[in-house]
Amino acid sequence: MQSIRNRLTFYYAAAATVSAATLFMTGYILLDSQLVSGLDDLNAAEFKQLKIRLGSDYRTLTPRIIDQRIRDSADAASALFYINVDEPRSGMVFYSRNLHNQSIPDVKGLHNYTVAMADVGEVRAGEFLLPPFDVTIATPMAPVRNSMHSYIEVCVALMLTMLCVSVMIGLWLSRVILRPLLFIRETANRISSDNLSERIPLPGHNDELTDLARLLNQMFARLENSFNQIKRFAAEASHELKTPLSLIRLHSERVLEDETLPPRIVDAVLVQLDEVARLNQIIDEMLFLSRAEANAIPLALEAAEPEQMLRNFEQDAIVLAEHNRSVFRLQCHGAGRVTFEERWLRQVWLNLLTNALCASPAGALITMHARFAEGRWLVTIEDEGPGLEDDKLSRIFDRFTQFGASARSGQGSGLGLAISRSIIVLHGGSITAHNRTDRSGLRVTVSLPAL
Ligand SMILES: Nc1ncnc2c1ncn2[C@@H]1O[C@H](COP(=O)(O)OP(=O)(O)OP(=O)(O)O)[C@@H](O)[C@H]1O
Ligand SMILES: [Mg+2]
Incomplete structure (x- = not known):
């Protein structure tokens, strides 16, 4: 029970x-x-x-x-x-x-x-x-x-009827009593880091459940406050870091101009420049995420047939896949129009393709499949890698999340999917990841509203 x-x-x-x-x-x-x-x-x-x-x-x-x-x-x-x-x-x-x-x-x-x-x-x-x-x-x-025997028979029949009726009344009663609680649970469940400003509506009457809703709302307010502080801090810190990093790069480049430097020092300065470039990229990505969350990224959205964008991407994808000794295949079905900015969606496809190539063994087939269905434009990218366990799947769109080989290699920053999600959300769509059911591998699905 x-x-x-x-x-x-x-x-x-x-x-x-x-x-x-x-x-x-x-x-x-x-x-x-x-x-x-x-x-x-x-x-x-x-x-x-x-x-x-x-x-x-x-x-x-x-x-x-x-x-x-x-x-x-x-x-x-x-x-x-x-x-x-x-x-x-x-x-x-x-x-x-x-x-x-x-x-x-x-x-x-x-x-x-x-x-x-x-x-x-x-x-x-x-x-x-x-x-x-x-x-x-x-x-x-x-x-x-x-x-007395007849009395017992009648009583037993009445008791059984009473039991059935009381179970039904009990179910109905408990549903009525718990309805506000279920409502609170649904709303609380909906409130995530993306919509911390949502609040549980307070029921009209003033009882224990209203108290509970009020307490939860106060907690969400505190959480929202902390989240906003963290976001502001990330944005400000990223911004503040850019100037000293540019100075380090400039100084390093000036050091390299000295032709009398021993090769050992030149190598060390080159590594330093590489790492500075990597840091710069992470800072740019963090700034992008902060601005995307604040809805401060101006998008030049245009309504168009999306197939051409995918065909353009296909050229680069084939080369990239070949470089990884894999195969890329694009399939487009149906016709329709979608509002998007190609530059940003291309960044999403590139990250999804890089992830798929990273996870798949050599010779794997990466399939990109686009179709229109029920007022949406659905794009899936499937790989032949090992896929992910359920608890990891639910976290891959979080920032700085890397698992397995990606985490060990030190490549990437674990921000790619977080950025992809921000871009898709800015386009009014959603992105999800599931394990393939026909074989091992991951299937990432992007869903955008079709016109
Ligand atoms: N197709 C996939 N198969 C298996 N694991 C995946 C796949 N795509 C992503 N992941 C896992 O999710 C993590 C997060 O991916 P994400 O793209 O956000 O970061 P990254 O690729 O490690 O770094 P970045 O994209 O910032 O360079 C990856 O490190 C990897 O562990
Ligand atoms: Mg990535």
């Missing part, structure tokens, strides 16, 4: 069923005692009838007449009552015919009791005094037992 919803439903159904079971059990006990006391009243009424039949002069009558009068009374009610009259002093005993000469068993100390008799079954007996006689009148318990 993982979810709160299931737990709430279970608790509700259990509480409702246990309450119903307690009620039914109390009803059982009350009904049983009422029915049994009804039988006791019946026995008492029959005793009164018997007394009237015997008459007030019964002490003066002969045993035969007494027997006759009792028998008349007993036979009239033989379906309902068993009667047993005995006179302890003389030992004379009268049994109603339906007793078949057996006496109703006595339970010492009780006037009304339930007892089982052979051939007759369970009976409710009552003892009455009619000096000098002891009269015992019994009536069958079967109707009471049958009624």
Whole structure:
């Protein structure tokens, strides 16, 4: 029972069923005692009838007449009552015919009791005094037992119905109660580093969930603040670093002008210049990302058929792939128009192709596939590399993320995909990466709105 919803439903159904079971059990006990006391009243009424039949002069009558009068009374009610009259002093005993000469068993100390008799079954007996006689009148318990049995059957059916109904009500109730929570979860889930300014709408009423939403909103506000500070810092630091780096480059180049320098120093200065160039590129990329996040990159968007752009790119891609001893293939399907700036999209294709070539073994086939579908222009680039595990896949668009060989080689900066995503987002599209299902390899899909 993982979810709160299931737990709430279970608790509700259990509480409702246990309450119903307690009620039914109390009803059982009350009904049983009422029915049994009804039988006791019946026995008492029959005793009164018997007394009237015997008459007030019964002490003066002969045993035969007494027997006759009792028998008349007993036979009239033989379906309902068993009667047993005995006179302890003389030992004379009268049994109603339906007793078949057996006496109703006595339970010492009780006037009304339930007892089982052979051939007759369970009976409710009552003892009455009619000096000098002891009269015992019994009536069958079967109707009471049958009624109680029917009561149990009805209760079990009701309990099962109640259980089903309470599970359904519990599910509905928990859904109603948890709806605001699910809404908060969805919104909180949507809020990521890209849209930290979004807030959870506060429900109208003021309850614990409103408090929770308010607390989360405060937390998002603090997070947004910190994120903005980090972004500002990255942008400012990158900018500030550019001037000292240019100075280092200029000084190094001036040092190289000295022709008397020993080759060892020349090599060291050349390495220094390489690293400065690399640093410059990283700083440019970081500045680009900061400006893209601040929507400060002016795009010269133009609506055009995108196939020509891909055909232009194909020329370079084939050469690049050959250089890596791999094969590049472009397939374009469908016609349509897309708004884009070729310079930026070309940078995305180049990064995706470089990544694919880096990950694939020599001789691999890199396929670029473009098509129009459901109002989108979809471009996929598939490679024949090892692909990536799910936890890595979810992080490859983050900055400075490199895995495996790329991380070990020291090549690249891990900013390529972050920049690609920024460019695609600036074009109003999205970029995703999945492992190929037909074989090992990665499939990166760029989706842009088609006109
Ligand atoms: N096609 C791919 N197959 C397997 N891993 C990939 C693929 N593309 C990217 N990756 C992984 O994702 C990481 C991030 O890629 P990204 O393009 O952002 O950076 P990079 O290529 O390492 O450096 P940069 O592009 O900045 O020069 C890569 O280092 C690599 O580990
Ligand atoms: Mg890259």
